[in-house]
Amino acid sequence: MGEKLLMKGNEVLGEAAIRAGCKLFFGYPITPQTELAEYLAKKMPKVGGLCLQAESEVAAINMVLGAASAGERVFTSSSSPGVSLKSEGISYIVGSDVPCVIVNVQRGGPGLGGIQPAQSDYYQATKALGHGDMHFIVLAPAYVQEIATLMGEAFDLADIYRMPVMILADGALGQMMEPVDFGEKKQREIPEKTWACNGHKNQRAHNVVNSLYISPEVLEEVVVERFKRYAEIEEKEVLFDEYMTEDADVVVVSYGITARIAKTAVKAAREKGIKAGLFRPISLWPFPKKELASLADKAKCFLSVEMNMGQMVDDIKVAIDCKKPVSHYGRTGGVIPTPDEILAKIVELNGGEN
Amino acid sequence: MIFDKINKRLVVLCGHYGTGKTNIAVNLARYAVSLGKKVCITDLDIVNPYFRTADNADELKSLGVRTIIPEYANSNVDIPSIPSEFQSVFESDELCFVDVGGDDGAVALGTYADRFEREGYDMLYVYSAYRPMIRETEDAMDSLAEIEYLSRMKCTGIVNNSNLGVETDAETVKKSVEACKAFAERAGLPIVFTSAVVSVAKLLEGEEGIGEILAIKDSTKKLF
Numbered sequence: 001m002g003e004k005l006l007m008k009g010n011e012v013l014g015e016a017a018i019r020a021g022c023k024l025f026f027g028y029p030i031t032p033q034t035e036l037a038e039y040l041a042k043k044m045p046k047v048g049g050l051c052l053q054a055e056s057e058v059a060a061i062n063m064v065l066g067a068a069s070a071g072e073r074v075f076t077s078s079s080s081p082g083v084s085l086k087s088e089g090i091s092y093i094v095g096s097d098v099p100c101v102i103v104n105v106q107r108g109g110p111g112l113g114g115i116q117p118a119q120s121d122y123y124q125a126t127k128a129l130g131h132g133d134m135h136f137i138v139l140a141p142a143y144v145q146e147i148a149t150l151m152g153e154a155f156d157l158a159d160i161y162r163m164p165v166m167i168l169a170d171g172a173l174g175q176m177m178e179p180v181d182f183g184e185k186k187q188r189e190i191p192e193k194t195w196a197c198n199g200h201k202n203q204r205a206h207n208v209v210n211s212l213y214i215s216p217e218v219l220e221e222v223v224v225e226r227f228k229r230y231a232e233i234e235e236k237e238v239l240f241d242e243y244m245t246e247d248a249d250v251v252v253v254s255y256g257i258t259a260r261i262a263k264t265a266v267k268a269a270r271e272k273g274i275k276a277g278l279f280r281p282i283s284l285w286p287f288p289k290k291e292l293a294s295l296a297d298k299a300k301c302f303l304s305v306e307m308n309m310g311q312m313v314d315d316i317k318v319a320i321d322c323k324k325p326v327s328h329y330g331r332t333g334g335v336i337p338t339p340d341e342i343l344a345k346i347v348e349l350n351g352g353e354n
Numbered sequence: 355m356i357f358d359k360i361n362k363r364l365v366v367l368c369g370h371y372g373t374g375k376t377n378i379a380v381n382l383a384r385y386a387v388s389l390g391k392k393v394c395i396t397d398l399d400i401v402n403p404y405f406r407t408a409d410n411a412d413e414l415k416s417l418g419v420r421t422i423i424p425e426y427a428n429s430n431v432d433i434p435s436i437p438s439e440f441q442s443v444f445e446s447d448e449l450c451f452v453d454v455g456g457d458d459g460a461v462a463l464g465t466y467a468d469r470f471e472r473e474g475y476d477m478l479y480v481y482s483a484y485r486p487m488i489r490e491t492e493d494a495m496d497s498l499a500e501i502e503y504l505s506r507m508k509c510t511g512i513v514n515n516s517n518l519g520v521e522t523d524a525e526t527v528k529k530s531v532e533a534c535k536a537f538a539e540r541a542g543l544p545i546v547f548t549s550a551v552v553s554v555a556k557l558l559e560g561e562e563g564i565g566e567i568l569a570i571k572d573s574t575k576k577l578f
Contacts (some may be wrong), residue, residue, distance in 0.1 A: 006484040006518050008372055015486065021356070031403050036456075042487065114430035115403050117577075172577045175404040177372055179484075179518040261578045300570065336578050 007180050009041025009173040010035035011051040011143045012297035013077065014043065016151030019182055022073040028056055028061035030082045031115045032106035032171035037077065057082045061089030061102075062095055069275070069278035071196025073155055077103035080121050081112060081128070081173070091130030091162055095211025097195075097226070101151070103167045107160045108334035117171030119256060122311035125168050126285045133223050135230050137237065138284040140255040144178035149185065150282070156188040157237060161229055162195075168284060170307065172257045172336060179234035189237035195349030220350040239282035240291055244270065248277030250349050251295050253316055255281050258337065262305045264340035284312070289319040296320035301349050305342055306330045356382075356568060357389065359511065362476040364443065364450050366463065366511075368505065369480035370488045370497045371402065371456020374574075375514040378480055378549060379409045379453040379571040386449050394448040396422035400434030401455035409575035414551055420448065420510050424467050444469045444569045457497070460505040469507035478546060479509045481537060483516040483530035494537045511546040512538050522550070526558040531564055 003313070007015070014036045025040045040051035054060035060076050067074040078086060083104045093100055106121050107352050109115035125138045137157050141147045147169070154165040196245040197207045213219035243263055245251055250269070259280040269276035279295065296302075301324050304313040310328035317326050329345040331337045347353060365382065367375040376399070383395045395414060397407035407429035414419055443450040454460055455518045463470070479498055481488065488494040502508055516530030527550050538545045547566040549560075550558055555569035 003516055004484065004521070005486050005489075006372070007486065011372075011486070040488070055493065108430070116430065171404070176577060177519060179521045257578070264578075338578070 004179050004181050006177050007144060007232070008035055008175060008177050009147055009169060010105065011039045011171070012144055012147045012159075012180055013151060013167065013174075014039040015182065016148045017075055017101070017155070018043060018047055018049065020073065020152040020155040022075055022155060023047065023052045024067050024072055025049070025076065026054050026060040026067070026074070026075050027078065028054055028060050028082060030079045032107055032117070032174050033079045033103065034050045034300055035174070036103070036105075038116060055180070057085035058089065061084045061086035061093075064100050065089055065093050065096065065098065068093065068100045069096065069196070070198050071193040071308040073159070075101035077101065077105065079219050080109045080118070083121065083124070090136075091132055091134065091209050093164050094130060095132060096209050097162045097208060099162050101154045101158055101167065103169065106168065106170040108332065115171065117173075117257065117307065117336060118332060118334055119170055119258060119306045119334060121168070122284065122306065122308060122309040124304045125166055126287070126315070127217060129166075131185040133227070135285055136163050137161070137233060137286070138168050139165065139239065140282060140284050141173065141258045142256050142280065144176065145180050147173070148180055148182050155189060155342075158321065159190045159193070160188065161233060163229075168256065170257050175328045176350065190239045194340040195334050222277045228310040234286040237283060238288045238291070239288050240288040241280040241282060243280070244279040245279055245295055246276035247275055247298070248295070249275040249300040250298045250303060250346050251277050251279055251341070252305055252346065253279045253281070253292070253312065255284060255312065258305055258307055261337055261339055262342055264339040265346060268343045269346045272347070274346060276346050276350075287315050287319060292316060293321065294317040299324055301343060302326040303349055304328045305337065307336065308332050356547050357386070357565060359544065359561050360478070362474045363448070363468060363482050364452065364473055364475040364505070366452045366454060366470070366475055366477040367480055368454045368460050368463070368477060368487055368501050368509070369456065371459070372474045372479040373456070373482040373485055374549075375456065375480045376405065376407050376453050377570065377573050378478075378513055378515055379407060379451045380414065380573040381549070381568065382568055383414060384417065384571070385568065387419060388440065388561055389493045392448045393418075394420040394422065394443060394446060394450040396437075396443060397424060397427060398436060398438055398440065398452055398462050399455035399459060400436065401457070401459040403575055404577070407453045410550060410573050421556050423443070441515070444473055454505075457500065458504055460501040463505035463507055470507055475507070476511065477507055477509045478511050478513050480515050481534055483533040484518055484526075489533060491533070491537045491540050495540060498541055509541070509543060512541065512543050513546055514548040514575060517550075527558060527564070528561065
């Protein structure tokens with residue numbers, strides 16, 4: 001058989017993690033990401049790994065903290081309400097400077113919300129998933145194939161920068177099936193985990209992984225050092241994709257599954273003679289600020305398209321320093337926008353039908 | 355002729371999830387209607403939140419197919435339920451296609467195993483050589499055994515629904531034949547038919563060694 005397979009996004013999250021050398025998964029089931037845990041429950045024992053269903057999301061994220069502290073590649077996954085439950089643990093992981101990967105296959109919210117796809121955790125993921133002065137890397141795949149690539153990249157980035165990396169997907173991407181090819185991934189240099197609590201064997205001093213600092217001055221120093229790393233990430237790790245933006249009057253900005261729908265709308269707009277383009281942030285943090293700012297000189301306006309009430313739209317305004325008007329179009333609650341709806345908005349922004 | 359090989363009134367579609375059971379059930383229902391049969395289709399999927407027979411309910415109803423779908427299908431009520439109307443399939447004179455959820459979704463059948471036994475049934479295992487958890491014969495055998503154990507029923511045939519979604523071409527189907535045959539031989543079950551979307555089925559006409567082909571329409575709901 002050839003190397004191409006037909007897989008669900010959720011399954012690819014699991015398979016790509018294994019191929020990235022991750023042998024530990026701690027999680028708790030929740031629709032629409034449960035196939036991931038189901039896949040790993042079957043697959044992990046075959047590769048000498050462990051897939052453990054914890055008693056709760058809170059337990060799962062603290063198991064991740066433990067395994068990460070021991071220097072192991074580890075990840076957890078959930079959907080929106082479950083990610084909220086993990087938020088305290090995620091802050092502790094950031095405060096402990098340990099690497100891990102966290103998957104959010106988003107569904108409608110707030111509260112218990114619904115089980116259909118949404119992108120309404122953008123704020124939570126990029127701004128406030130946990131207390132304290134903190135960031136972590138957030139990657140938003142738009143294709144099942146892209147999940148395979150980004151999952152490997154997420155583990156590498158986590159190890160290099162010693163922090164959580166989130167894969168922010170949504171129910172549609174998790175549930176849909178597409179052909180996928182697990183090709184060779186470009187190798188990154190991963191620093192040795194000299195900080196890991198994996199047994200000193202009387203050869204070295206104890207390592208301590210901890211997020212508690214008694215002295216405010218020391219804590220300040222630690223946080224400032226961490227922000228230097230954040231600055232380096234903002235410099236070096238921005239990911240994005242562009243489609244026909246060079247001469248675009250209307251720049252549609254959209255990520256994840258919605259970007260694919262927006263792309264169809266952009267193509268339709270071009271057929272109508274409207275100069276539309278698509279800018280797709282792949283890293284939501286670090287947000288591609290410079291790249292968007294460079295489009296602001298030529299474009300007439302920006303349109304943020306998301307499955308929420310308007311969250312990324314603020315990041316776009318900041319990125320382009322409000323040089324041009326930025327609008328939002330979105331559906332929420334688990335409703336997926338159609339290409340026609342987005343096209344209508346593009347036409348409107350371009351000054352109506354010719 | 356497919357309905358010479360499937361000759362029971364109750365036809366159950368089971369298999370690993372994501373192999374296309376719903377798609378096959380819906381297409382078999384359409385095909386049976388085109389042959390003038392009185393048809394019923396029932397969605398017994400208690401595990402899939404997004405893609406299910408219910409997505410095709412309107413079209414099937416318009417063809418005169420009786421559809422039995424769970425009350426909460428495609429809503430936000432995250433509760434698996436079997437519609438009470440399902441009991442009627444044991445009393446009717448229709449050709450009934452029963453679309454079962456993937457893998458352990460087969461447990462939904464177990465409750466009714468005795469009634470299926472009394473009435474007689476065909477149970478088709480839908481296979482795909484492109485699904486990683488069952489592509490190898492050993493893994494497919496494990497999956498088959500799990501489903502038979504949970505459903506307390508026995509599979510009577512295999513459907514080869516190997517595909518790569520929109521990227522499926524004639525080669526995709528041809529390459530799958532050997533793997534499917536190896537599995538069928540090991541399981542001691544006949545391959546009832548191989549499916550291919552209409553455009554690909556045309557290209558496969560006259561191809562040796564594939565056996566009977568059912569030309570299908572991709573009936574998977576398009577999310578966008």
